[in-house]
Amino acid sequence: MATPPQRQVPFALVRLAADAGAPFPGLVVGDHVLDLRAALPGEADTVAGLLEHWDASLPRLRALAGDPAQPWQALDGLRVLAPVEPRQIFQSGANYRQHVIDLEVAHRPKDDPRPVEQARAEAAALMDRRAAEDLPYVFVGLPSSVTGPYDDVVLPAWAEKPDWELELAVVIGRRAHRVSEAAALDHVAGYTIANDLTDRATVFRRDMPAIGTDWLRSKNAPGFTPLGPWLVPAEFVDDPGKLQVTLKLNGDTMQDESTADMLFGVARLISYISESAELLPGDLVLTGSPAGNGMHWGRLLRDGDVMEGTITGLGTQRTRCVAEAAATS
Known part of the structure; x- marks a missing residue:
């Protein structure tokens, strides 16, 4: 047995699998993990079950995290899966000031006579007005797009312009319907990392331009939402509005921005979503992606690319892109 942790430290939740075995929930402390099926028999068969009763689960998890007598084991050799299996995914678009x-x-139109500096200043003023007066832009994604934090990402053969979008993901821990902004964070279990991949070529319908965006086609291919590695409880994230979001492509930094650049923060997004929908334990709220997507760099994803996504205090995910033909040959 690996040497257990000797003192209580911040912990996280994870979903793991050993070889071909069934997934199981784990409690991560440092580089050790505790199988929660044995530590909480009948109570913790799944992470979803823990989140469904989050108020009761949290104190038990705190106690276990500080108990060196538990049968801790090394994480090495275990497959890390997406930390949650959401029933619903709510995705915020155009939510980073600099990005928009x-x-x-x-x-802007080619015949726009304004200098770049003027155009930027006017766009910045527009964003400030939007943050003060307008509503968030939110759409719905599919749980089947979720994959693990270290799994290969298959690029569909039809995706002409696949792009990355690293985002802070909020995990809901209490049902939320018509909650105020002041009370919204009370419904958060914790945070994790999502890479909300998008095929830029299919965002807008070519056959019916007037109908607008097609998020089903452009964002919901299997594996287009790498998630994790950990679910970090909210109590260990001092301020979700002050986290650094960094994505590297083949070692080169492409995105590197603070969540302070969000137009609508976590509480505002949850409150807004809950006006129309009921958020359920385990659901995800993706908060939007900062500047530095592939369209900005003129460089889209291709076979063999490796993405590394990090957010302050939430770990790092690492995924390799595999073209569909290569993945199925």
Whole structure:
């Protein structure tokens, strides 16, 4: 047995599998893990079960995290899966100020007479007004797009412009319907990392431009939402509005921005979503992606690319892109 942790430290939840065995929930402390099926028999068969009764689960998890007498084992040799299996995924778009300013300037008409500096200043003023007066932009994703934090990402043969979008993901721990912004964070179990992949070529319908965006086609291929590695409880995240979001592509930094650049913070997003829908324990709220996507760099994803996504205090996910033909040959 691996040497157990000797003192209580912050912990996280994880879903793991050994060889071909069934997934199981684990409690991570440092580089050790505790199988919660044995530690909490009948109570912790799944992470979803823990989240369904989060108020009761949390104190038990705190006690276990500080108990060196538990049968801790090394994480090495275990497959790390997506930390949650959400029933619903709510995704925020155009939610980073700098990112939207970049898009506004990049896509302005060719005959726009304004200097770039003026266009940026006016776009910035527009974003400030939007944050103060407008509503978040949120759409719904499919749970079947979720994959693990170290799994290969298959790029479908039809995806002409696959792109990365690293995001802070919020995990719901209490049902939330019509909650105020002031009470919204009370419904958060914790946070994790999501890479919300998008095929830019299919975002807008070519056959019916007036109908607008097609998020089903562009964002929901199997594996297009690498998630994890950990679910870090909210009590260990001092301020979700002050986290650094960093994505590297083949070792080169492409995104590197603070969540302070969000137009609508976590509490505002949850409150807004809950006005129309009921958020359930284990659901995800993806908070949008900062500047530095592939369209900005003129470099989209291709076979063999490796993405590394890190958010302060939430770990790092590492996924390799595999073209569909290569993945199925």
